Amino acid sequence: MAKSTKSSKGQAPRPEISVITPFYNEASGVERFMAELTEVLIGEGLDYEIICVDDGSSDLTLPALLKARESNRRVRIIQLSRNFGKEVALTAGLDHARGQAVIPMDADLQDPPRLIPHLVSRWRDGYQVVNAHRAERISDSWMKRNTAKLFYKVFNAISETPIPENTGDFRLMDREVVEALRCMPERDRFMKGLFAWVGYRTTEITYERPARATGESKWNYWKLFNFAVGGVTAFSTFPLRLFNYIGLAVASLSFLYASLLVIRTLFLGRDVPGYASIMVVILFLGGIQLIGIGVVGEYIGRVFIEVKERPLYLVHKVHGFDEDLRGNGS
Ligand code: UDP
Numbered sequence: 001m002a003k004s005t006k007s008s009k010g011q012a013p014r015p016e017i018s019v020i021t022p023f024y025n026e027a028s029g030v031e032r033f034m035a036e037l038t039e040v041l042i043g044e045g046l047d048y049e050i051i052c053v054d055d056g057s058s059d060l061t062l063p064a065l066l067k068a069r070e071s072n073r074r075v076r077i078i079q080l081s082r083n084f085g086k087e088v089a090l091t092a093g094l095d096h097a098r099g100q101a102v103i104p105m106d107a108d109l110q111d112p113p114r115l116i117p118h119l120v121s122r123w124r125d126g127y128q129v130v131n132a133h134r135a136e137r138i139s140d141s142w143m144k145r146n147t148a149k150l151f152y153k154v155f156n157a158i159s160e161t162p163i164p165e166n167t168g169d170f171r172l173m174d175r176e177v178v179e180a181l182r183c184m185p186e187r188d189r190f191m192k193g194l195f196a197w198v199g200y201r202t203t204e205i206t207y208e209r210p211a212r213a214t215g216e217s218k219w220n221y222w223k224l225f226n227f228a229v230g231g232v233t234a235f236s237t238f239p240l241r242l243f244n245y246i247g248l249a250v251a252s253l254s255f256l257y258a259s260l261l262v263i264r265t266l267f268l269g270r271d272v273p274g275y276a277s278i279m280v281v282i283l284f285l286g287g288i289q290l291i292g293i294g295v296v297g298e299y300i301g302r303v304f305i306e307v308k309e310r311p312l313y314l315v316h317k318v319h320g321f322d323e324d325l326r327g328n329g330s
């Protein structure tokens with residue numbers, strides 16, 4: 001892997017490694033994050049850039065990032081016009097990164113920088129994707145661990161693209177993989193799924209995920225549930241098919257039951273009562289139909305969002321993207 005390949009725009013040479021980090025209200029952690037990250041990158045003698053995506057933070061994240069940039073010109077900042085969510089912020093980072101390999105990392109130090117040398121060494125061995133697999137989720141609650149487990153089980157059972165269990169966005173990707181990701185135009189950015197979909201020569205390293213260094217998680221169970229639904233609908237049409245199966249099963253059973261009723265009425269005469277059984281059948285079928293319509297609605301909603309073809313994100317301002325860092329050893 002040559003060190004100074006020209007970038008696609010033909011200007012500045014590519015750094016070896018781009019670290020991409022989305023920041024949403026992480027002011028309290030910026031300084032510590034930069035210190036720990038640059039210590040590793042410089043210690044390893046890597047030619048790097050750090051792409052910070054400010055995802056519409058409303059606290060002092062941006063001034064903290066600008067301050068970090070003052071002391072290290074390899075810090076580059078993309079300011080989005082509002083909060084677009086982590087997945088989109090990551091996409092913005094991928095679009096702007098110029099490294100020959102790219103490493104997305106969270107700002108809260110839950111993705112430990114000390115793993116970077118291991119990721120890079122596997123990349124140099126010839127792997128194009130190096131996943132960081134979480135050995136244990138001790139920093140997560142029982143509920144989060146188990147709902148995550150259930151999600152991976154269901155997802156992998158019904159999706160054509162299996163995703164590796166307990167692997168977040170923290171990984172290393174070769175330039176070729178990044179370019180493949182950038183070809184995917186969908187607005188629904190379920191990054192774990194997209195990462196898995198592109199394939200390429202993949203390996204993984206295992207680590208124990210620490211708790212958040214500062215600040216608090218932006219996720220709650222409702223958001224996670226919607227994230228999971230989004231992931232499944234983006235990568236599988238099984239929920240749609242499921243209602244074909246249910247419909248088929250219910251229709252077959254009804255046919256049998258109807259035949260039974262006809263025969264019984266012919267031979268044993270008419271039976272007047274039946275209020276309870278009719279109510280049960282009506283409510284049951286009504287419920288199933290509503291769920292079915294809801295599932296169809298989920299997909300139509302997503303089709304609606306895709307066909308509008310709105311841009312995925314808007315960049316308000318960038319800092320440091322016209323600069324060539326050759327010879328600037330930070
Ligand atoms: N994040 C973001 N936009 C959002 C929410 C989160 O850019 O709308 C960033 C956040 O600043 C952090 C990363 O995504 O760098 C992971 O967020 P968090 O730690 O809250 O997620 P968790 O680790 O709990 O899954």
Ligand code: MG
Pocket residue numbers: 106108110212217
């Ligand atoms: Mg976190």
